[in-house]
Amino acid sequence: MTASTINTRDDLIDYLHVAIALEHATIPPYLTALYSIHPATNSDAAHVIRVVVVEEMLHLTLAANVLNAIGGSPDLTRPGFVPSYPARLPDGEDDFYVDLRPFSPEAVETFLNIERPGAAPSGRSRLVPTPDGGRPFLVSSPTVEGMHFYSIGEFYEEIIEGLEKVAAADPGLFSGDPARQVGPEYFYSGGGAAIPVVDLDSARRALRFIAEQGEGLDSGIYDDDGELAHYYRFRQLKLGRYYQAGDHPDSPSGPPLSVAWDEVFRVKVSAKLADYPPGSELEAAALDFNADYEAFLALLTQAFNGQPGLLLDAVPYMFRLRDAFNRLVRNPLPGSGGHHAAPTFEVPTVAGSGPEASQAASDTAQAVGR
Amino acid sequence: MSTEPFDEFLRLSAELTAFEETDLLGTGLAHQYLAKVRAACGDDVVVALLDAYRAARADAEDDGGRRDPILLDRALRHRIFSDDRLGPVARNVVKLWFAGMWYGLPPEWTDRYGAHSAAETSTVTSASYQEGLLWRAIAANPPGAKAPGYGSWAEPPRIEQRYLKGAGK
Numbered sequence: 001m002t003a004s005t006i007n008t009r010d011d012l013i014d015y016l017h018v019a020i021a022l023e024h025a026t027i028p029p030y031l032t033a034l035y036s037i038h039p040a041t042n043s044d045a046a047h048v049i050r051v052v053v054v055e056e057m058l059h060l061t062l063a064a065n066v067l068n069a070i071g072g073s074p075d076l077t078r079p080g081f082v083p084s085y086p087a088r089l090p091d092g093e094d095d096f097y098v099d100l101r102p103f104s105p106e107a108v109e110t111f112l113n114i115e116r117p118g119a120a121p122s123g124r125s126r127l128v129p130t131p132d133g134g135r136p137f138l139v140s141s142p143t144v145e146g147m148h149f150y151s152i153g154e155f156y157e158e159i160i161e162g163l164e165k166v167a168a169a170d171p172g173l174f175s176g177d178p179a180r181q182v183g184p185e186y187f188y189s190g191g192g193a194a195i196p197v198v199d200l201d202s203a204r205r206a207l208r209f210i211a212e213q214g215e216g217l218d219s220g221i222y223d224d225d226g227e228l229a230h231y232y233r234f235r236q237l238k239l240g241r242y243y244q245a246g247d248h249p250d251s252p253s254g255p256p257l258s259v260a261w262d263e264v265f266r267v268k269v270s271a272k273l274a275d276y277p278p279g280s281e282l283e284a285a286a287l288d289f290n291a292d293y294e295a296f297l298a299l300l301t302q303a304f305n306g307q308p309g310l311l312l313d314a315v316p317y318m319f320r321l322r323d324a325f326n327r328l329v330r331n332p333l334p335g336s337g338g339h340h341a342a343p344t345f346e347v348p349t350v351a352g353s354g355p356e357a358s359q360a361a362s363d364t365a366q367a368v369g370r
Numbered sequence: 371m372s373t374e375p376f377d378e379f380l381r382l383s384a385e386l387t388a389f390e391e392t393d394l395l396g397t398g399l400a401h402q403y404l405a406k407v408r409a410a411c412g413d414d415v416v417v418a419l420l421d422a423y424r425a426a427r428a429d430a431e432d433d434g435g436r437r438d439p440i441l442l443d444r445a446l447r448h449r450i451f452s453d454d455r456l457g458p459v460a461r462n463v464v465k466l467w468f469a470g471m472w473y474g475l476p477p478e479w480t481d482r483y484g485a486h487s488a489a490e491t492s493t494v495t496s497a498s499y500q501e502g503l504l505w506r507a508i509a510a511n512p513p514g515a516k517a518p519g520y521g522s523w524a525e526p527p528r529i530e531q532r533y534l535k536g537a538g539k
Contacts, residue, residue: 039398039497040496040497281390281391281392282392284392285392285396312520312521315519315520315521315522316518316519316521316522316525317519318519319516319517319518319519319522320518320528323516326396326398327392327393327395327396327397328396330395330396330397330398331392331395331396332395
């Protein structure tokens with residue numbers, strides 16, 4: 001076994017900032033696929049994706065709760081918080097890229113990769129050296145340069161072990177203000193509830209919940225509450241059939257699930273503002289979306305910094321973003337060879353820093369923010 | 371200048387509704403609406419409407435090709451809205467975008483210009499109600515659709531600045 005990469009509260013805070021950014025990073029790809037679906041078609045697929053994306057919002061909230069519990073300050077506005085797509089995630093020793101794609105077999109394959117169970121083989125390190133070049137990994141270790149995690153599951157295991165270790169040495173670890181916690185009164189919908197984090201036990205439950213709702217328990221495809229893990233939810237789309245209790249992972253036996261791959265707006269994959277005609281109405285609409293999304297992330301940051309009641313305002317905000325998202329994807333993107341427009345999620349909207357610069361800036365902001 | 375009838379219809383619709391083309395395409399219904407006008411009034415009326423719009427644009431352009439919005443407004447009123455045949459159709463196009471419905475034209479119109487299918491009131495698709503521009507114009511959600519989020523009704527409507535009285539465009 002390698003030594004822990006988490007030795008102090010500050011290390012934990014760094015890790016939890018990465019966790020919040022990681023949970024958020026899954027949301028734009030899921031939303032792009034969801035809103036690319038033609039209205040009133042593909043209701044099975046739309047429902048599957050919608051359930052998962054709402055649960056990713058819960059995961060983000062839970063990670064923020066853990067960070068708040070140990071005295072950190074969630075910040076969704078830092079440069080680099082929203083990755084530049086395609087974003088890079090690990091798949092064991094290998095890696096893959098997450099694009100903003102229309103609903104398609106490729107998109108489902110990406111989603112399966114995101115949610116795939118991935119325990120490192122016993123005796124192997126959960127940390128893997130990051131090859132030079134390419135984009136930064138979303139699950140890089142914030143404390144050991146040049147290393148990333150074997151899988152998202154291993155990343156969360158590292159945090160849980162780190163919490164246990166630091167809590168054992170520092171009885172005051174969970175000194176965060178309980179009023180900053182987001183409880184079930186502020187987060188409704190989907191499977192699972194917002195767990196207020198006040199001690200090691202609740203922190204462990206929150207983080208295990210994140211990992212297990214995504215990948216499934218070792219014991220099966222359903223959790224204790226009868227919730228199907230995300231990986232298996234998406235597998236239904238690939239296999240064209242729903243799971244039911246007692247199924248083997250390879251052979252769902254529930255009702256058939258129909259997918260109409262053609263009933264989709266072919267949005268340009270990982271579109272950038274540079275793909276939009278300069279000075280056009282459509283470019284202005286794409287810019288407006290990014291500005292609104294940036295303001296929305298600022299609202300969430302306030303909510304996670306002592307004003308959880310603001311999450312109730314965030315709900316109508318999300319619906320407004322949904323409507324703007326839908327308007328964009330219905331617009332053809334001129335000069336793209338017949339593709340449609342889609343939000344670019346280039347946030348912060350102030351230009352002038354590439355992905356590398358953003359990453360460096362976010363690390364600095366993180367250190368200063370404490 | 372030769373452009374596709376669809377593009378012309380879209381540009382005319384932007385003039386008639388005061389919504390941008392991006393917003394009109396954002397309904398996902400622009401093609402269906404043009405098809406609806408054709409089905410109701412016949413292709414001749416659509417061709418005449420778009421011709422009149424082209425002529426109105428030409429009226430409002432100076433030698434350098436710049437368009438004066440006041441002149442265009444005047445030319446649209448003169449060439450389209452004051453026209454016995456095209457005026458009611460253009461008003462119906464406005465209603466089509468705002469309400470998602472084709473409102474039957476009066477018998478006086480159909481008696482004179484034929485196209486009896488134009489007399490029937492009907493919806494375009496099940497999506498056209500919820501995509502009606504009227505909901506955006508008043509910043510409300512279409513009741514029963516596009517859920518706006520719990521408690522949003524307690525907030526003032528968020529009407530875009532350019533649609534507020536006196537704000538200008």
